[in-house]
Amino acid sequence: xxxxxxxxxxxxxxxxxxxxxxxxxxxxxxxxxxxxxxxxxxxxxxxxxxxxxxxxxxxxxxxxxxxxxxxxxxxxxxxxxxxxxxxxxxxxxxxxxxxxxxxxxxxxxxxxxxxxxxxxxxxxxxxxxxxxxxxxxxxxxxxxxxxxxxxxxxxxxxxxxxxxxxxxxxxxxxxxxxxxxxxxxxxxxxxxxxxxxxxxxxxxxxxxxxxxxxxxxxxxxxxxxxxxxxxxxxxxxxxxxxxxxxxxxxxxxxxxxxxxxxxxxxxxxxxxxxxxxxxxxxxxxxxxxxxxxxxxxxxxxxxxxxxxxxxxxxxxxxxxxxxxxxxxxxxxxxxxxxxxxxxxxxxxxxxxxxxxxxxxxxxxxxxxxxxxxxxxxxxxxxxxxxxxxxxxxxxxxxxxxxxxxxxxxxxxxxxxxxxxxxxxxxxxxxxxxxxxxxxxxxxxxxxxxxxxxxxxxxxxxxxxxxxxxxxxxxxxxxxxxxxxxxxxxxxxxxxxxxxxxxxxxxxxxxxxxxxxxxxxxxxxxxxxxxxxxxxxxxxxxxxxxxxxxxxxxxxxxxxxxxxxxxxxxxxxxxxxxxxxxxxxxxxxxxxxxxxxxxxxxxxxxxxxxxxxxxxxxxxxxxxxxxxxx
Numbered sequence: 279x280x281x282x283x284x285x286x287x288x289x290x291x292x293x294x295x296x297x298x299x300x301x302x303x304x305x306x307x308x309x310x311x312x313x314x315x316x317x318x319x320x321x322x323x324x325x326x327x328x329x330x331x332x333x334x335x336x337x338x339x340x341x342x343x344x345x346x347x348x349x350x351x352x353x354x355x356x357x358x359x360x361x362x363x364x365x366x367x368x369x370x371x372x373x374x375x376x377x378x379x380x381x382x383x384x385x386x387x388x389x390x391x392x393x394x395x396x397x398x399x400x401x402x403x404x405x406x407x408x409x410x411x412x413x414x415x416x417x418x419x420x421x422x423x424x425x426x427x428x429x430x431x432x433x434x435x436x437x438x439x440x441x442x443x444x445x446x447x448x449x450x451x452x453x454x455x456x457x458x459x460x461x462x463x464x465x466x467x468x469x470x471x472x473x474x475x476x477x478x479x480x481x482x483x484x485x486x487x488x489x490x491x492x493x494x495x496x497x498x499x500x501x502x503x504x505x506x507x508x509x510x511x512x513x514x515x516x517x518x519x520x521x522x523x524x525x526x527x528x529x530x531x532x533x534x535x536x537x538x539x540x541x542x543x544x545x546x547x548x549x550x551x552x553x554x555x556x557x558x559x560x561x562x563x564x565x566x567x568x569x570x571x572x573x574x575x576x577x578x579x580x581x582x583x584x585x586x587x588x589x590x591x592x593x594x595x596x597x598x599x600x601x602x603x604x605x606x607x608x609x610x611x612x613x614x615x616x617x618x619x620x621x622x623x624x625x626x627x628x629x630x631x632x633x634x635x636x637x638x639x640x641x642x643x644x645x646x647x648x649x650x651x652x653x654x655x656x657x658x659x660x661x662x663x664x665x666x667x668x669x670x671x672x673x674x675x676x677x678x679x680x681x682x683x684x685x686x687x688x689x690x691x692x693x694x695x696x697x698x699x700x701x702x703x704x705x706x707x708x709x710x711x712x713x714x715x716x717x718x719x720x721x722x723x724x725x726x727x728x729x730x731x732x733x734x735x736x737x738x739x740x741x742x743x744x745x746x747x748x749x750x751x752x753x754x755x756x757x758x759x760x761x762x763x764x765x766x767x768x769x770x771x772x773x774x775x776x777x778x779x780x781x782x783x784x785x786x787x788x789x790x791x792x793x794x795x796x797x798x799x800x801x802x803x804x805x806x807x808x809x810x811x812x813x814x815x816x817x818x819x820x821x822x823x824x825x826x827x828x829x830x831x832x833x834x835x836x837x838x839x840x841x842x843x844x845x846x847x848x849x850x851x852x853x854x855x856x857x858x859x860x861x862x863x864x865x866x867x868x869x870x871x872x873x874x875x876x877x878x879x880x881x882x883x884x885x886x887x888x889x890x891x892x893x894x895x896x897x898x899x900x901x902x903x904x905x906x907x
Contacts, residue, residue, distance in 0.1 A: 292336040299330045307353060320353035321748035325741060325792070332788040339785050340730035343737020346744055355748045364743050365736030368679045369550045373735060375682020376540030379638075379645055380422035381726045382689050382718045386634045388642075389418050390430055394625040402438065402618035404519055404591055409583055411435060412526045416534030416579050420541050421642070423728060424531040428831035431527045432838065434624065439520050441617040520840045522590025525849060528831035529582050529823055533857070536817045537575040539567045539678070543735055543787030544819040548812055550739045551794040554746055556808065559881035564649040564678045570813065570872055574864040578857045585856060589849050634694045637717055641692075645685040649678055689718040731787070738791025745795045754796055755883075758803030766806050767866060773797065773811060774818040774858045782828045786819040793819075805884040807875045814861050821857045823850030 287294065303323055310319035324346065331342040346364075350356040383389050393414040400410035411431065418427040535542035539549065539562070549562045560566075653666045668676040695714035745751045761769065781789045797815055801808040822828030824847045826836035835841060870876055878884055 292334070295330065295334050296336045299327055303327060315753070317355055317748040318750045318753050321350075321355045321744055321750045324349040324353060324355065325745065325750075328737075328741065329792050332792075333784045338730070339788060340733040340737075342788075343734045343740075346737060346740040350740070350744050355744050360747070361740050361744070364740035365733065367550055367736070367739050368677055369546045369553075369739070370732055370735055372677070372679035372682055373540055373546050374732060375679060375686050376421070377423070377727055378686035378689065378718065378723065379642060379682070380426070381723055382638045383422055383642065384426055384726060385718065385722050386632070386638050387628060388635050388638050389422060389427070390434075391625070391628050391631070391635065393418065393431060393434065394621055394628070397434075397621045398618075398625060402621065404523070405587060407438065407617070408523055408526050408586060408591070411523060412530035412579055412583055415527050415530035416537075416575065419531045419534030420538045424535050424542060425728075425830040425834070427534075428528055428531045428834045432524065432834060434621075435523050435527060436838065437620050437624070438617045439523060441620050517840075518590045521845055522586050524835045524838065524840055525590075525846065526582070526586050528829070528835040529586070529850075529853065530579060531831040532820050532822060532829055533575055533578045533582060536578075536820050537568065537572045539564045540682075542820055543731060544790035544816045545571070546735055547738045547742075547787060547790040548794055548816040551742045551798060551812070552808070554739070554742045555751065555795060555798040556881050559879065563653065565653070566873075568650075570864065570869055571817065573868065574817065574861060577860045577864065581856050581860055582853055585853055586849070633696055634717055637692055637694070638689070641685050641689055645682065648681045648685070652676065652678065652681060686718075690716050692717045734785070734787050738787060741791050742795045751795055751799045755799035755803040758800040761800070762804045764804070766804070766810070767862070769804075770811055770814055770865065771858070771862050774814050774861060775855075777815045777818040778821045778854050778858055781819050781822045782825050786822060786829065790816055790819045802883050805878055807873070807878060808882055809873045810865060810869075810875050813869070813873075814865050817861055818858060821854055823853045825850075
């Protein structure tokens with residue numbers, strides 16, 4: 279009876295977690311209700327509830343993100359008016375603008391054309407095919423949804439794998455060359471007899487007489503045994519290659535999103551967290567993030583490519599290339615096999631580049647250029663302002679969000695066909711001119727736009743704002759002063775490891791929303807530049823390679839049935855650690871001069887009364903504490 283009751287209760291575990299979590303945590307705000315820490319305790323109560331709900335997913339992630347609208351006013355942390363404004367911040371519209379352009383790219387299949395063009399360039403030899411897959415996926419994930427990129431790339435990979443495996447199963451010329459021309463098995467008579475004896479023992483024939491066996495029977499037996507070995511080896515090799523080519527897509531999607539500010543949710547969470555915690559600071563814009571994120575993404579992508587080759591492909595060619603500084607034909611890209619023909623056929627089915635594709639590509643390039651040259655802080659004019667096209671507008675008014683929305687609005691206006699009226703009318707076309715439908719329409723946006731992610735970002739922004747308004751962030755900053763003597767490089771590494779492994783079980787955006795406000799105050803508590811802890815932790819939120827539930831790209835690849843959880847966990851564990859080391863290397867080398875990490879910024883408050891300096895002399899560990907006079 280008891281096991282049955284337990285089993286029934288476990289089937290309703292989500293309801294139990296949803297109802298019991300607030301009840302079990304209620305002593306926290308009640309105990310501190312009449313003290314000076316009442317707001318702090320109330321905010322902590324709300325944050326812990328949201329963390330539990332986000333981790334267990336008893337509610338949809340976006341629904342949990344709406345809880346601050348209820349909890350903060352009820353607990354006296356903030357008014358509903360102050361909470362709701364966080365859901366439509368400038369950074370939300372930066373994300374919306376990028377998503378609208380991404381929807382247009384998806385609608386007209388420009389992303390598929392780019393991906394297939396890359397694959398045609400690299401060829402269909404598995405090693406180069408994997409590099410092409412990862413390059414195309416990472417590039418597209420920089421600009422459009424990681425989920426959409428993966429969903430588009432996996433069917434292409436499946437079609438290619440079908441042809442590659444079909445070729446692998448064919449009768450190879452090498453199989454027919456296993457026996458010498460004279461019919462002997464090689465290795466001398468003694469070796470031949472020994473080999474035959476071993477094979478007969480494997481077949482279960484223990485009572486054979488060697489002299490009674492004819493040469494023809496011996497050859498047939500040896501050939502049959504060699505074919506079985508080749509088939510087994512071929513099947514195993516094909517299975518490993520399938521796993522490698524599928525895993526490379528989801529891994530590249532997760533890594534590629536870290537390069538740009540709009541590539542994935544956590545990147546936008548840090549921009550708002552920095553604006554909220556440090557309102558007097560310069561903030562993080564598209565260029566400052568790209569300058570750090572893109573090189574780190576390239577390094578992580580190359581590491582993932584090498585690791586996947588060692589796990590699922592033959593490493594001998596790669597090692598030979600390193601030793602002899604060249605492949606010398608061993609890694610030749612085969613453009614004549616069936617897999618290459620599949621890629622070529624899919625590319626040809628797209629037809630010539632259409633007018634809408636050209637228009638979308640033009641707007642995409644325009645958006646990237648406007649983002650890059652909006653505010654060039656490295657070029658100062660005579661009046662002290664940074665060079666850039668925003669020089670002609672009021673300082674600080676034109677942000678990356680305004681740029682993204684401006685380009686997106688043009689897509690709703692631009693026609694999807696060339697003009698065909700008045701002086702632009704084509705010859706021999708006597709039909710009356712009609713307006714063409716626009717490149718982008720609201721029905722397509724309604725269908726493809728992930729509004730839940732926009733709400734999830736807003737919930738993270740509201741959480742960060744509540745943590746600051748309640749005083750919880752200041753209280754944590756004082757508590758973190760005890761870490762002031764801890765080696766800062768080791769601390770940053772430990773934080774990245776913790777964040778990367780927590781995000782295996784929770785949404786990367788919600789993980790960033792919970793951790794980044796805490797890390798910002800931790801940095802002030804130990805007098806370290808906030809960017810030194812916050813930026814690596816943000817990127818580490820995207821390093822979720824171990825489990826299918828970690829990210830939607832992982833789940834999509836896993837759903838095709840070729841990969842087991844153990845395969846993903848075994849490969850992803852080491853890749854997690856490797857990418858974290860790449861991240862640590864990046865922040866301790868070019869990250870220091872890029873963000874000025876060698877000095878504590880004037881826009882942050884040092885709670886410990888000293889400054890931890892970072893530079894070439896102490897990159898490897900022990901920081902130098904210099905007390906401010």
